[in-house]
Amino acid sequence: MAVQGGEDVYASLLLTDTYLPGALVLAHSLRDAGTKKKLAILVTLDSISAEVVTQLKAIYDYVIPVVRIRNERPANLYLMNRPDLHSAFTKINLWRQTQFRKIVYLDADVVAYRAPDELFNLPHAFSAAPDIGWPDLFNTGVMVLTPNMGDYYAMMAMADRGISFDGADQGLLNMHFKNTCNRLSFTYNVTPSAHYQYVPAYKHFQSSINLVHFIGSEKPWLQGRDKSKGDSPFDEIAGRWWAVYDRHYRAHVRHTHPLQHEVKPLTPISQTSETQPTQTATATTPTPELVQYFVKGEYQPPRIRYVVPHEPHRDSHPPRVHPHHQDHHGHHYPQHYEQHHGQHRAEQYHAQHHPQQHHAQHHDQYHEQPHEQDHSQRYDQSEPHHHHEKPQPGSFSQQPEHPPSLPSVSFSSPEGTHTEARAEQALEHQQSAPEPTPPEPESKPEPYQPPPVQSWDAQRQPPPSDSKPEAINFPQTHYEMSSDPTPFVPPERYPSPPKGMWYEVPKEPPAPPREKPKAIFPWESHQPRPSRVFAQHEELASPISETPAPSFGEHSATSEWPPQAEPSMTGSPTVEPKSEPQTPPTPTVRAAPPSDPWSSFPRTNAWDDVPEINRYVDAIQKHRRTRSQGLGRTPPELGLKESNWGRRGSRVTDFPSEDDRPSLPVTPAPIRRPRFWGGGAPGIGLEDVEADERLPAAEGVPAQSDWDPLAQLQKLAKQQSELLLQRLGAGGSLGDDVIGTEGREIPSRPLPFGSEDVKSPTYVKYSPEVVSPRPVKPNSGTSPVQNILDAALEIAPKFEATTSSSNIERPSYQGPGASFEKGEDYLTQETPMPPTEEELDALEG
Numbered sequence: 002m003a004v005q006g007g008e009d010v011y012a013s014l015l016l017t018d019t020y021l022p023g024a025l026v027l028a029h030s031l032r033d034a035g036t037k038k039k040l041a042i043l044v045t046l047d048s049i050s051a052e053v054v055t056q057l058k059a060i061y062d063y064v065i066p067v068v069r070i071r072n073e074r075p076a077n078l079y080l081m082n083r084p085d086l087h088s089a090f091t092k093i094n095l096w097r098q099t100q101f102r103k104i105v106y107l108d109a110d111v112v113a114y115r116a117p118d119e120l121f122n123l124p125h126a127f128s129a130a131p132d133i134g135w136p137d138l139f140n141t142g143v144m145v146l147t148p149n150m151g152d153y154y155a156m157m158a159m160a161d162r163g164i165s166f167d168g169a170d171q172g173l174l175n176m177h178f179k180n181t182c183n184r185l186s187f188t189y190n191v192t193p194s195a196h197y198q199y200v201p202a203y204k205h206f207q208s209s210i211n212l213v214h215f216i217g218s219e220k221p222w223l224q225g226r227d228k229s230k231g232d233s234p235f236d237e238i239a240g241r242w243w244a245v246y247d248r249h250y251r252a253h254v255r256h257t258h259p260l261q262h263e264v265k266p267l268t269p270i271s272q273t274s275e276t277q278p279t280q281t282a283t284a285t286t287p288t289p290e291l292v293q294y295f296v297k298g299e300y301q302p303p304r305i306r307y308v309v310p311h312e313p314h315r316d317s318h319p320p321r322v323h324p325h326h327q328d329h330h331g332h333h334y335p336q337h338y339e340q341h342h343g344q345h346r347a348e349q350y351h352a353q354h355h356p357q358q359h360h361a362q363h364h365d366q367y368h369e370q371p372h373e374q375d376h377s378q379r380y381d382q383s384e385p386h387h388h389h390e391k392p393q394p395g396s397f398s399q400q401p402e403h404p405p406s407l408p409s410v411s412f413s414s415p416e417g418t419h420t421e422a423r424a425e426q427a428l429e430h431q432q433s434a435p436e437p438t439p440p441e442p443e444s445k446p447e448p449y450q451p452p453p454v455q456s457w458d459a460q461r462q463p464p465p466s467d468s469k470p471e472a473i474n475f476p477q478t479h480y481e482m483s484s485d486p487t488p489f490v491p492p493e494r495y496p497s498p499p500k501g502m503w504y505e506v507p508k509e510p511p512a513p514p515r516e517k518p519k520a521i522f523p524w525e526s527h528q529p530r531p532s533r534v535f536a537q538h539e540e541l542a543s544p545i546s547e548t549p550a551p552s553f554g555e556h557s558a559t560s561e562w563p564p565q566a567e568p569s570m571t572g573s574p575t576v577e578p579k580s581e582p583q584t585p586p587t588p589t590v591r592a593a594p595p596s597d598p599w600s601s602f603p604r605t606n607a608w609d610d611v612p613e614i615n616r617y618v619d620a621i622q623k624h625r626r627t628r629s630q631g632l633g634r635t636p637p638e639l640g641l642k643e644s645n646w647g648r649r650g651s652r653v654t655d656f657p658s659e660d661d662r663p664s665l666p667v668t669p670a671p672i673r674r675p676r677f678w679g680g681g682a683p684g685i686g687l688e689d690v691e692a693d694e695r696l697p698a699a700e701g702v703p704a705q706s707d708w709d710p711l712a713q714l715q716k717l718a719k720q721q722s723e724l725l726l727q728r729l730g731a732g733g734s735l736g737d738d739v740i741g742t743e744g745r746e747i748p749s750r751p752l753p754f755g756s757e758d759v760k761s762p763t764y765v766k767y768s769p770e771v772v773s774p775r776p777v778k779p780n781s782g783t784s785p786v787q788n789i790l791d792a793a794l795e796i797a798p799k800f801e802a803t804t805s806s807s808n809i810e811r812p813s814y815q816g817p818g819a820s821f822e823k824g825e826d827y828l829t830q831e832t833p834m835p836p837t838e839e840e841l842d843a844l845e846g
């Protein structure tokens with residue numbers, strides 16, 4: 002949490018020396034605009050040179066070293082062609098600067114038209130302006146933020162996992178502050194581009210611009226002032242950057258800014274003391290030349306004569322290649338490239354402006370001739386700023402490491418360490434910056450030990466045979482166990498935990514839905530009426546209660562249908578009606594609306610209506626019951642429960658017994674063939690036969706005399722095969738799917754106990770031509786069954802007639818889950834899945 006009374010600061014970030022001109026121009030633009038706030042800049046010392054730190058200190062109130070936070074999964078950076086932003090996550094360090102109350106963060110490529118000090122008064126924890134590339138996102142070049150460790154740790158965790166859709170800070174921050182970002186006006190982050198389209202808007206709002214931000218890889222100082230000489234909005238805006246630059250750093254301008262020190266004249270070479278230690282050299286005076294050095298086309302080299310004894314024309318040497326660059330080719334380790342890059346420019350600059358300090362080391366490298374060339378031009382031609390471009394493999398080996406005519410500098414200490422130590426030295430002179438509340442964890446290396454001076458140019462010669470190993474110069478940190486006996490005193494307060502991260506348990510359980518939810522899907526509102534409903538269902542549907550269930554004999558199809566306000570949900574039987582086989586339209590069966598592709602398709606198995614099979618399965622079930630219960634026949638009271646169970650589990654081979662099976666009303670009343678039942682399958686007792694014979698003929702069932710099974714069978718078979726051919730010809734439809742997969746697959750399951758050895762006497766192999774016989778007698782509409790059907794439809798319109806349970810289904814229970822038991826609503830239908838790719842292949846092939 003922010004320290005109460007903490008300061009307000011503008012803060013920027015510098016990851017490389019190459020952005021130095023941007024960082025300085027930004028600071029000057031704010032100061033020139035008269036800001037009352039202090040300026041801070043976060044720097045990564047491992048990649049910033051001492052000279053650059055000195056420059057920063059001249060204008061920034063606080064130069065704060067921070068740990069580099071790299072994205073170790075930088076793939077997304079390549080998506081936007083900015084692999085150079087591998088360390089943009091370093092911005093997260095802003096949130097741990099809890100010594101500040103509020104931070105207005107500005108990228109180093111921002112320039113202020115006016116000082117937007119009012120941003121510090123925003124009550125929001127986080128604010129940012131829209132990104133022009135995707136305005137639902139915010140751009141992270143301008144942010145108003147409240148440092149706090151909660152956000153810091155959360156974002157560090159994301160950075161650790163490389164969570165960022167663009168691989169850089171903008172992707173990460175947009176994910177983290179997705180819902181809490183307060184949107185700033187675009188005038189706080191105007192991002193011009195060379196292809197800017199909306200000139201009228203620019204003209205209209207021009208005068209209200211607060212901050213502009215040169216996004217993309219084409220920064221003004223990398224483009225050179227000639228690039229923006231036109232009068233497009235972009236040129237106009239870039240012109241504002243150059244105006245600030247010129248005010249403070251243009252070549253002819255001497256130091257005029259009060260915050261900058263006087264330039265000391267360079268020490269002439271004649272005064273050089275050969276004994277002066279070379280490695281303690283730290284630039285203490287910011288000079289505009291260093292800044293110019295990083296701005297394209299601006300560097301005017303000093304005209305100093307260097308005396309180089311034995312070096313003829315260095316310019317004629319082939320371009321030298323830094324060994325490290327050859328190794329890395331930039332794209333695997335772009336940071337190495339950049340580090341060398343920025344570092345070398347500063348070092349070169351340093352070497353050139355303090356030649357005496359390098360003389361002992363590099364006396365053989367200085368030219369005899371005066372340097373009259375325009376180095377900056379040469380530099381710009383020979384060395385495009387390819388750290389902003391996607392590095393091409395091998396491209397670096399084509400590039401000379403240094404401007405060909407600049408003196409080269411080499412160091413015997415490992416790079417990075419050297420620079421960092423010097424940069425830290427430069428920092429020591431800084432005016433006291435407030436310490437971040439939590440101390441920076443990065444271990445500070447021990448005071449810098451200058452490595453032994455060696456006159457070895459690694460770029461030209463092999464290492465001297467008597468030289469010490471390079472690693473001898475590595476900084477060493479020695480840790481010891483604390484011997485402090487005083488007890489640990491916890492800090493006054495730890496960062497507050499993030500708020501609002503719990504789930505509020507509702508005080509009241511959610512009210513059960515009063516009525517059926519409104520229909521959403523078309524098939525809910527246009528439900529085809531079930532064509533057949535069985536009286537039995539009602540009986541089975543009624544809850545198993547104390548009320549003695551009527552025996553089957555008592556309950557005939559003529560008995561009153563007990564109209565229930567709501568069909569009870571105690572068991573799957575209530576679902577069954579929907580799953581009754583549906584035949585293709587015949588004169589007798591009410592056809593579902595033709596719009597429903599499912600209604601015209603039979604969901605029966607070929608064997609469902611082969612009476613022999615049914616009888617056979619019945620026999621098995623009865624046999625099993627007899628065996629397991631020792632009862633000749635399940636008493637009706639028990640039978641209710643039993644049939645509940647039986648029906649639920651009866652989808653496949655647990656075929657319902659004839660008592661339970663709801664096929665009575667439509668198939669003609671069976672003719673008993675006692676010789677079959679009497680002497681057929683084993684285990685069928687006489688009781689069973691008798692029980693069966695007690696069955697009353699259901700009313701409304703067509704009489705046997707009206708039924709010509711053979712004729713019906715043929716008729717249906719014809720219809721069926723025509724239909725099938727049609728469907729198959731159409732190139733596969735949902736119906737095909739059913740036939741193709743569900744219809745034919747009989748899951749292998751163990752046979753019911755005791756029936757393992759029983760062979761079906763009437764086994765018929767599946768063929769699509771075999772179809773269920775259907776009644777032909779037209780429903781009069783006045784029959785008791787029809788009345789029942791009508792009543793049932795009114796009561797339970799949700800029962801779907803289109804799904805079949807007599808289809809062979811997957812063995813596992815697919816019905817409604819626990820919610821069903823609780824009487825909640827549930828889907829009685831499923832959206833058919835489109836055919837899988839495999840199935841399509843099979844259909845097309």
Ligand SMILES: O=c1ccn([C@@H]2O[C@H](COP(=O)(O)OP(=O)(O)O[C@H]3O[C@H](CO)[C@@H](O)[C@H](O)[C@H]3O)[C@@H](O)[C@H]2O)c(=O)[nH]1
Pocket residue numbers: 013014015016017019020085086089108109110111140141142143167169170171172215216217218339
């Ligand atoms: O070599 C580098 C690269 C970046 N920076 C710093 O990091 C900032 C972000 O890089 P920049 O080149 O300005 O990125 P943009 O072109 O502005 O790209 C967008 O995408 C970046 C990555 O998400 C965000 O950091 C920017 O705010 C956003 O505007 C810079 O301003 C500098 O402060 C350096 O110091 N050296």
Ligand SMILES: [Mn+2]
Pocket residue numbers: 108109110111142214215216217
């Ligand atoms: Mn930027």
